[in-house]
Amino acid sequence: MSSHELKTGPLEYRTEEGRLSILGFWIFLGAEIVLFATLFATYAVLFGRTADAPSPGELFEAKTVLIMTFMLLTSSFTCGIAIHEMRRGSVKGLRNWMIVTLILGLGFLGFEIYEFVHYSHEGATLQSSAYWSSFFTLAGTHGLHVTLGIGWVILLLIQLTQRGLTPKTSRKFFVIGLYWHFLDVVWIFIFTSVYLIGMVV
Amino acid sequence: MTTHNKRIPTQHIVGFIVSITLTLVAAWAALQSDLSVRWIIIGIMALAIIQAGIQLFMFMHVVEPESQGGHVPWNMMFHGGVLATILVAGSLFTMSFGFTHDHDGDGHNQQQQQEEHNENEGSTENSSH
Numbered sequence A: 001m002s003s004h005e006l007k008t009g010p011l012e013y014r015t016e017e018g019r020l021s022i023l024g025f026w027i028f029l030g031a032e033i034v035l036f037a038t039l040f041a042t043y044a045v046l047f048g049r050t051a052d053a054p055s056p057g058e059l060f061e062a063k064t065v066l067i068m069t070f071m072l073l074t075s076s077f078t079c080g081i082a083i084h085e086m087r088r089g090s091v092k093g094l095r096n097w098m099i100v101t102l103i104l105g106l107g108f109l110g111f112e113i114y115e116f117v118h119y120s121h122e123g124a125t126l127q128s129s130a131y132w133s134s135f136f137t138l139a140g141t142h143g144l145h146v147t148l149g150i151g152w153v154i155l156l157l158i159q160l161t162q163r164g165l166t167p168k169t170s171r172k173f174f175v176i177g178l179y180w181h182f183l184d185v186v187w188i189f190i191f192t193s194v195y196l197i198g199m200v201v
Numbered sequence B: 001m002t003t004h005n006k007r008i009p010t011q012h013i014v015g016f017i018v019s020i021t022l023t024l025v026a027a028w029a030a031l032q033s034d035l036s037v038r039w040i041i042i043g044i045m046a047l048a049i050i051q052a053g054i055q056l057f058m059f060m061h062v063v064e065p066e067s068q069g070g071h072v073p074w075n076m077m078f079h080g081g082v083l084a085t086i087l088v089a090g091s092l093f094t095m096s097f098g099f100t101h102d103h104d105g106d107g108h109n110q111q112q113q114q115e116e117h118n119e120n121e122g123s124t125e126n127s128s129h
Helices: A016-046 A062-087 A091-121 A130-163 A167-200 B010-031 B037-059 B074-096 B108-128
Strands: none
Touching: A016 A130, A016 A167, A016 B074, A062 A091, A062 A167, A062 B010, A062 B037, A091 A130, A091 A167, A130 A167, A167 B010, A167 B037, B010 B037
């Protein structure tokens, strides 16, 4: 791979291995789009089939959902800044902005767990009805992705302190950045088509 | 590296401000405005698509000459988007179109809501763009 190594440009693109890994990760994101599409389709088909459980309009709280959305949007922004700092060659900037991203991600997860516990106390669980099954599967799959992302960032930060900025570590951070922004895109659609429409209809 | 030595990441800041604004507009349209349900749904789904575009172009570096034009597999992304569209729109069309889930036969307004919901839910495909 080093035979193709470039001397300029962002570190993550300098080796062929780095470029191919990033290409491969985009293909993975394409598959993730399809995964979430199946869950969105299931949710849309089962919309309104709440049986005896409460309806989404009764349970969704605009304030909580907006706080979650702003936390995730901000974390996507700080993650972008982290990559920007990485490209300026600043290990410290990358680390600090990634830690901010982690904290916001954890905050988002905290709110989501609180939300799910609250719904289950109100009588809406995975077993309550077709609608709530599809809701928890869709939102839960997104939450699981966020959880995995947080674990992934922690491991990468450990690697960063051990190895510093190399073409390999920069490529890994660039890829986690793509993953994190992608989760934000998915959340925007959950926020819009699940929460906002659930509160309107 | 010259293009990446900028101290202030203007593109990210602009993207962030726009995405926050669009979220607030969507929330306002859904919760405070007097628009009809149909227009609210069309409007907020359109805002979501714009927001997804902002993430892709402002944050995810989909257009970047430094990668020698080879880091985003556009055909795969297009394929993903097409599959997502078929899945969501197709499921709604075959499973719910013109169908009421009211088993007692007296919930007319529910049927109406379901139809309105169905018509617009198809745009969920766009998580790809």
